[in-house]
Amino acid sequence: MAGHTFEQYQACADALKKKLPFQPEIGLILGSGLGPLAEKIENPVVIPYEEIPGFLVSTIATHAGKMIIGTLAGKKVICMSGRFHSYEGYDFEELAMPVRVLKLTGVKVMILTNAAGAVNLDYKPGEIMIINDQIMFSGASPMRGRNMEEFGPRFFDVSKIYTPSLRALAEKCAEGSGLVFHEGVYFFMQGPQFETPAEIRAIRILGGDAVGMSTVTEALTAAHMGMPVLGFSVLTNMAAGILDQPLSDEEVNEVGNMVSDRFSAYMEKLIGAIDVDNIG
Numbered sequence: 242m243a244g245h246t247f248e249q250y251q252a253c254a255d256a257l258k259k260k261l262p263f264q265p266e267i268g269l270i271l272g273s274g275l276g277p278l279a280e281k282i283e284n285p286v287v288i289p290y291e292e293i294p295g296f297l298v299s300t301i302a303t304h305a306g307k308m309i310i311g312t313l314a315g316k317k318v319i320c321m322s323g324r325f326h327s328y329e330g331y332d333f334e335e336l337a338m339p340v341r342v343l344k345l346t347g348v349k350v351m352i353l354t355n356a357a358g359a360v361n362l363d364y365k366p367g368e369i370m371i372i373n374d375q376i377m378f379s380g381a382s383p384m385r386g387r388n389m390e391e392f393g394p395r396f397f398d399v400s401k402i403y404t405p406s407l408r409a410l411a412e413k414c415a416e417g418s419g420l421v422f423h424e425g426v427y428f429f430m431q432g433p434q435f436e437t438p439a440e441i442r443a444i445r446i447l448g449g450d451a452v453g454m455s456t457v458t459e460a461l462t463a464a465h466m467g468m469p470v471l472g473f474s475v476l477t478n479m480a481a482g483i484l485d486q487p488l489s490d491e492e493v494n495e496v497g498n499m500v501s502d503r504f505s506a507y508m509e510k511l512i513g514a515i516d517v518d519n520i521g
């Protein structure tokens with residue numbers, strides 16, 4: 242079975258650390274159309290993924306593929322602009338790498354964002370869902386295979402995978418943001434095709450409020466290490482079959498871009514409010 246060793250993770254993190262101006266405390270992974278937040282990072286040091294030996298290399302045009310380290314709202318952040326997806330051909334085990342490497346550089350909390358389709362009929366495009374739980378019925382766990390005790394135990398609890406105190410803070414910061422927020426369940430689909438209307442009906446029955454092709458492996462990787470996680474879905478479209486129109490990447494990016502200024506301002510406020518050493 243293919244897989245990375247702890248030493249490989251450590252070597253990759255050490256190589257990255259050499260390029261960092263300081264030890265980051267908050268890790269951010271940005272989804273499609275959410276790039277503008279990265280532009281708010283002050284005194285940024287930019288490291289393309291291909292300059293981090295042993296790291297994964299990104300393949301999609303809309304995902305820039307670089308680490309940006311700097312300060313945001315006074316916090317030391319490291320932002321992955323461009324993420325890795327199962328549909329690109331990565332194994333689920335490989336998808337554990339980004340969050341593990343970030344943890345080894347000193348990151349204490351992860352914030353994950355994605356673009357997602359709205360499955361819940363009360364949601365609308367342009368609104369935001371604070372992820373309160375996830376469903377992943379396809380694909381293996383990123384923790385499949387020999388367990389790396391250095392990161393966490395073989396069997397681990399995911400009953401509060403998205404940290405309740407951070408979700409409460411996210412709700413609190415939502416006031417005055419000019420955005421509509423929900424809390425709901427993110428349902429993972431491997432893609433790259435968007436879902437069929439029948440799949441969306443099934444997902445709704447199963448308890449999904451939004452659907453997307455990322456995030457779940459990153460949240461699991463953090464949970465394995467006991468790392469607090471906060472996740473947001475930017476609802477870029479109604480999921481398949483709800484409206485009589487085809488889904489497209491353009492629509493996803495367009496709506497993502499439409500809300501990204503407000504969402505970035507919101508994220509900045511939220512990040513400023515996180516007390517990294519005191520997350521309940």
Ligand code: HPA
Nearest residue numbers: 356357358452453454480
């Ligand atoms: N389905 C899956 N992934 C997505 C969607 C969707 O409708 N919108 C944005 N990402």
